[in-house]
Amino acid sequence: xxxxxxxxxxxxxxxxxxxxxxxxxxxxxxxxxxxxxxxxxxxxxxxxxxxxxxxxxxxxxxxxxxxxxxxxxxxxxxxxxxxxxxxxxxxxxxxxxxxxxxxxxxxxxxxxxxxxxxxxxxxxxxxxxxxxxxxxxxxxxxxxxxxxxxxxxxxxxxxxxxxxxxxxxxxxxxxxxxxxxxxxxxxxxxxxxxxxxxxxxx
Ligand SMILES: N[C@@H](CCC(=O)N[C@@H](CS)C(=O)NCC(=O)O)C(=O)O
Numbered sequence: 001x002x003x004x005x006x007x008x009x010x011x012x013x014x015x016x017x018x019x020x021x022x023x024x025x026x027x028x029x030x031x032x033x034x035x036x037x038x039x040x041x042x043x044x045x046x047x048x049x050x051x052x053x054x055x056x057x058x059x060x061x062x063x064x065x066x067x068x069x070x071x072x073x074x075x076x077x078x079x080x081x082x083x084x085x086x087x088x089x090x091x092x093x094x095x096x097x098x099x100x101x102x103x104x105x106x107x108x109x110x111x112x113x114x115x116x117x118x119x120x121x122x123x124x125x126x127x128x129x130x131x132x133x134x135x136x137x138x139x140x141x142x143x144x145x146x147x148x149x150x151x152x153x154x155x156x157x158x159x160x161x162x163x164x165x166x167x168x169x170x171x172x173x174x175x176x177x178x179x180x181x182x183x184x185x186x187x188x189x190x191x192x193x194x195x196x197x198x199x200x201x202x
Pocket of ligand 1: 006009010011012033038039050051052053064065066067098
């Protein structure tokens with residue numbers, strides 16, 4: 001398989017981390033949104049939504065959207081709960097990640113750390129992303145005060161998706177000390193078998 005990937009993207013880290021944990025061999029092709037490669041015609045022909053990550057299967061079919069790729073890769077493994085209710089919880093947290101977490105926690109880090117995003121970093125945008133990102137961290141902390149992981153009793157796709165941008169949230173100006181259950185959960189995800197850091201490449 002081929003992963004069209006951007007090494008410092010949390011969305012791309014999700015499938016890279018899961019493939020590392022599952023021991024799935026793959027070829028990584030760097031397509032950086034920061035240098036405009038995701039918007040070039042040959043890439044847009046592969047993913048009309050002009051984003052990474054994108055997984056190309058051995059037969060040439062492709063899957064976009066990081067969390068859809070996670071679900072494809074996790075089928076039949078310990079990362080996708082077999083129990084119907086727990087599997088629904090995994091979906092719940094994957095949708096939460098895309099709607100209530102990533103647009104604030106990932107985006108605020110990009111606004112603060114990517115020079116090309118500096119002009120978008122208005123005081124209003126920074127205040128909005130801070131408030132909504134903290135709300136998401138609060139929701140996670142409340143869940144994790146009662147549970148070791150997000151869907152069932154072991155690490156699942158939901159944990160991998162939420163780990164990707166939570167572990168670097170402080171670079172976006174979020175104070176993780178205020179969320180002790182989140183800090184403990186980050187350590188549990190890192191202790192799960194086969195963990196690799198965001199810089200990892202096959
Ligand atoms: N919902 C998508 C979001 C992916 C996304 O935001 N990718 C960024 C890199 S992290 C990208 O490719 N942006 C292209 C651009 O800004 O032109 C997913 O989860 O895969």
